[in-house]
Amino acid sequence: MADKLHQDLSCTICAQMFTQPVTLDCGHNFCKACIVGVWGELEAVVSCPQCGREFPRRELVTNQLLVTMVASLQHLNPGVETGGNGLRCPVHLEDPQLFCSKDLRLICSSCLALGEERSHRLITIEEAYEFCKGKLENSVLFLEKKLEEYRGAQSDQEFKISETLELVESLQENVEAEFAKLHQFLQRQEGALTEKLRRESENLVHSLEGSFKLISKKSSSIEKFIAEIRSLIDTEDRSRLLTDIKCVLQRSDLHNEPILQPPDLCVGEFNGPLQYAAWKQMLSIISPAPAPLTLDSETANPCLILSKDHTMVKRRTKFKQLPENPKRFTFCVAVLAAEGFASGRHYWEVEVETLAGWIVGMAKETVNRSDDLPLTPANGFWTVRLWNGKVHWTQGNSGASCCCADAKPERIGVYLDYEKGQLSFYNAGDMSHLHTFSDRFVEKLYPFVFPLPNLEMVEAEVLKLFHLYL
Structure with missing residues (x-):
């Protein structure tokens, strides 16, 4: 099975396992160096060596899946030779010769043959160790500084949260205190008006009850007097009628006084624009009230x-x-x-x-x-x-x-x-x-x-x- 997999991962040009595999538009895969070598310096239309399909442009797409599969097979296959230090080129899986300080990767002889890193700074493997350690040290210094900044920010945020909660509590107390003054004022206003209504209503009811008793007494007296007059009218003693007529009429005139009308409750004081009246009086407790400024x-x-x-x-x-x-x-x-x-x-x-x-x-x-x-x-x-x-x-x-x-x-x-x-x-x-x-x-x-x-x-x-x- 390993042989079959090795065959499937081999280039049909060099019959070796893919190194830097690329895919053509037709779907066939080759080593990048192999297909570039086959096409050479031709400027005419190029074609696939396997199926013969022609292409107007030289478009090579790296097949990352094949790169991964070849690397995995090389790792599993004990027959693959590596350098004494275990290092190898990640693209061609060959012993590295140098290290690219720009791309931060190992460079083998195949990489050098392709000339892709020609403009990059290449250093020896030994130099690469110190170079990479320096890079990592700088990264640690940067991260430690950033960590210190985040811890400082974290401390500031904790303080800000505590400060905000204290401020909210203080503002809540202020809101409650300000409105408590208004509530107390309105309660006093309501209590005073209610007490005044109670007093006036009690006085009025007391007056009405006294008036009612007086009217009842007067009514009873008049009823008795009417009965007395009817008795005089019905008497057959003419001399009595003629003798008492003057006194009876005088007594009748005494009942000619007007009936006193009871006072009314002052409805307008208790059923008027109460809210507006309270609002106008509320200005006396509002602080600060709008100041009447003038210009200099x-x-x-x-x-x-x-x-x-x-x-x-x-x-x-x-x-x-x-x-x-x-x-x-x-x-x-x-x-x-x-x-x-x-x-x-x-x-x-x-x-x-x-x-x-x-x-x-x-x-x-x-x-x-x-x-x-x-x-x-x-x-x-x-x-x-x-x-x-x-x-x-x-x-x-x-x-x-x-x-x-x-x-x-x-x-x-x-x-x-x-x-x-x-x-x-x-x-x-x-x-x-x-x-x-x-x-x-x-x-x-x-x-x-x-x-x-x-x-x-x-x-x-x-x-x-x-x-x-x-």
């Missing part, structure tokens, strides 16, 4: 116009010369709020519905107000902006932006927790979150607004600080 005219760029109450700003159509002031923005067409914050929690809203473009946020008190600088946290600005109908936030030191909302909001809400270093932006219409900056604040911060230019300069394009009136 001394910081306003000369291209801006402020309203008389300093709550609205829009761009001028013409530049106006104003007195020099170190507080004034001269390059950036912006303005700060009159009130700044160096501690605590604060919230305010800016109406931006009529503007096609705007920048809203906060700025440090010491920001550069005269040069053209990117509005980045590194330069003391934390902002979001509307550009091309989408809201973006500024990231990095270059001023690059990242989209955080595809819809154009009508009003922007800004929340500052100074001690925690949190500055968050919201779509104030539905209080959906837009973006949060986390930083370490060390100086006073001022609300910052910047109405972007519009080529049409529509008069209605006004940026306004929102004031809540209830």
Whole structure:
């Protein structure tokens, strides 16, 4: 059986076992060196030595299956001779002469005859040992460094997981505490209104019961008096009738007083817009409530116009010369709020519905107000902006932006927790979150607004600080 297999794995040209077997388009297999030798330098149409089929092109495809089968047979056949060190060429199964440092494989005399490694760097077998050991040492160093990086990352991830779980627990406590205040307020409001309804209903019922007793007493008295009058009418004693008539009529007139109508329960106080009334009163416990900010005219760029109450700003159509002031923005067409914050929690809203473009946020008190600088946290600005109908936030030191909302909001809400270093932006219409900056604040911060230019300069394009009136 081994002989039959040896025959099947032999080249029909050299009658030896395949070395570097290739397959022609007709399906027949030959040693690559054998078929190349048969075809020689012919440029004409070549053909298969076994079936005679002609081929317009010299296409040789390595038969990897035959390579594997030949190697397996050589391994199982004890008659196959190998070098003293057990090494052999993986392609031709011959004793290796050299080692290719590029392909990292052993090279035999057949390989050298084919000339495929002519341009590669070939080294001796002894040199190859040291060369490969060096390669493996470098690989170990690389993997050890990578392992150290992964272990560091693993430690960082473990810490991050622990930190995140602690943060989630803290945020959960904060959510529960904030809503507990609302629940307690609503429970107090409900209890007070319920107690008032109980008192008024008890007083009203008590009054109705007293009125009912009085009416019953009056009714009984009138019934007796009616019976007395009928008795007088039916008497045959005329002198008695004529004598008592005056007194009876006088007594009858005493019953002419109106019947008092009982008071009604004030339904409107207990069946009106109770939720709205409670919501209006809830403003007294909301913290932070929307702050009624105003704009600082001394910081306003000369291209801006402020309203008389300093709550609205829009761009001028013409530049106006104003007195020099170190507080004034001269390059950036912006303005700060009159009130700044160096501690605590604060919230305010800016109406931006009529503007096609705007920048809203906060700025440090010491920001550069005269040069053209990117509005980045590194330069003391934390902002979001509307550009091309989408809201973006500024990231990095270059001023690059990242989209955080595809819809154009009508009003922007800004929340500052100074001690925690949190500055968050919201779509104030539905209080959906837009973006949060986390930083370490060390100086006073001022609300910052910047109405972007519009080529049409529509008069209605006004940026306004929102004031809540209830």
